[in-house]
Amino acid sequence: MELTTLELFKNFALAILLGALMGLERERSGGRFAGMRTFPLISLTGAVSALLGDLTGNHWVVAAGLIGVTILAVTGNLLQARRRPDPGLTTSIAMLIAFGVGAMAYFDQAAPAVAVAFVATAILYFKPHLHAFSHKVKQRDLYAVFQFGLVTFIILPVLPNRNYGPFDSLNPQHIWLMVVLISGLSLCAYVVLKLVSGRWGGPLIGLLGGLVSSTATTLAFGRKARQDPGLSRTAAVVVILASTVLMVRVVVEVAVVNPALLRHLWLPSLLMFLAGLAVAALVWRRTEKEREMAPETKNPAELTGAVAFGLLYGVVLLAVSAGMHYFGREGVYVVSLISGLTDVDAITLSNARLAGTGVLEPLQARNAIVIAVIANLAFKLAAVRIIGTAPLARWTALGFAAIALAGMASLLI
Structure with a gap:
């Protein structure tokens, strides 16, 4: 070279x-035997x-240099072990990484380094x-992560990649x-929510809860407001934001499955997001004080939930294909209305995929x-009114109405 x-x-x-x-961080944290001077020398040794x-x-x-640093x-x-019963290995491992970073820098691998x-x-x-996060993680959470690995790396590769069923719409x-x-x-x-819950308040909990499950977040905070009516306004902020950030989730899903559809979907998504954000900000400004509201969100990676989804x-994909085949555009919209409730x-x-394969027109998929x-907003508003409080329902209705009107207006543009 x-x-x-x-x-x-x-x-x-x-x-x-x-x-x-790296040395600055070790020095700041009181590194026991390597800090601001040692780490640059180690990375220089690597180079x-x-x-x-x-x-x-x-x-x-x-290799010889790495052995020397080791x-x-x-x-x-070992010297630290004489003074402390548990000296830890963090700084030692960091020293090896610093050596490797120096070697990578020499070989012109700037970005990886x-x-x-x-x-x-x-x-x-x-x-x-x-460390605090590790104490928050429960056994069922770890079990669910292992199940996610099973879903991703074991089941997915062995499934057949071909179409089955009516209209060739089902690809396992x-x-x-x-x-x-x-x-x-x-x-x-969910992981981020575990890290920040109880420290960043209602707005961020609403945003992250919506990314995990807007419906579950709505039901959880509806129950909280029922148990403590004083939390109704803060709960409304959480519920409105959870459904507002749902549009971000929709955009991400479409971007992965059919990026071309975003040309038609970005405006409705943006308008609905901004409408929900504006009402949430209005409600939040009227909130006298914030109270800690730890969310009760189920781990979304459990195998039973994955199979159910x-x-x-598959059912929705088949229903949309059948609706389009037998009833045309109206059939697609009816299926979207019914399935979107929950x-x-x-x-x-399903609509993004069918638009990508040509079964649906892009505008049909966007409208659906x-x-x-x-429809999902209507279902959640009804749930809030049943299990929550009247003030929570009023503020939620204002936010949901703004989101829905923005969505309907965008379809006319």
């Missing part, structure tokens, strides 16, 4: 800077080892938060891929998705 002097200095400077970044190995044509030089890390840990250094620094910095592997998409999206939001998605994901994904969202 031939480098000019300028390129060589640039790569060495990058190695030193990335090492300094120098890579240079010597490149010049001599013997890349064992890099010996230093082990020695430092920066990414590794920043991720490692973030892990080091958020140590207290990660594609249906299960949608299960993986929804479970993965919901699981990511897969079956629902679930928007299935109808969104908006109808499904509006």
Whole structure:
């Protein structure tokens, strides 16, 4: 690998800077035997080892340098063990990563080196938060994550990738891929919700709860408002935002399945999102004080839920195809109206897929998705009125009406 002097200095400077970044974090946290000076030297050692190995044509030089850093890390840990019963391995592992980052910088792998250094620094910095999160995770949550791995890496690859059933509308592997998409999206939001709940208040809980499940969030906070009517207005903010962020979820799903459909869907989604956001902000400004409201959201990656969604998605896909075949455009809209009452994901994904295969026109798919969202709002408003309080229902009705009117107006543009 031939480098000019300028390129060589640039790569060495990058190695030193990335090492300094990691060392700064260790110094700030009271690193026991390596900090602001040691880490840049370790990353520089990695770059120098890579240079010597490149010049001599013997890349064992890099391995020898890594072994040397490993010996230093082990020695430092043993010395710390004399003073502390549990010295920890975090700093030692970080030293090895710093060496590798330096070697990557020399070999002109700037982007991977920066990414590794920043991720490692973030892990080091958020140590207290990660420990707190580990205490929040329950056994059923871990079990559900393992089930998500089963859904993604075991079941998906073995399913046949061909069409079956009436109208050739059922593809087992594609249906299960949608299960993986929804479970993965919901699981990511669920993890973030676990990290921030109880510290960031109603608005953020509403946004994240909507990404996990807007219906489940609505029902949970409807019950909370019933138990404590003083929470009605804050609960309304959560419920409105949960349905507002549903439009973000819809856009992500369509972007994955049929990106071309976004040309027709972006305006309704944006208008409905902004309408819900405006009403939520209005309600939030009128809220006298915020109270902690820990959400009760079920882990979305459980296998039973995944199978149930897969079956629902298959039924909706078949129903939309049949509706289009026998009744034309009106049949598609009726199916969207009915299925959207309880679930928007299935109808969104099915319409996006059918628009991508040419079964539906893009405008038909867009209209059907908006109808499904509006139907879902009506169902959730009825649920809030039944299980919640009258003030919660009034504020929720205002927010949902704004979202629905924005959606209907966008269809006329």
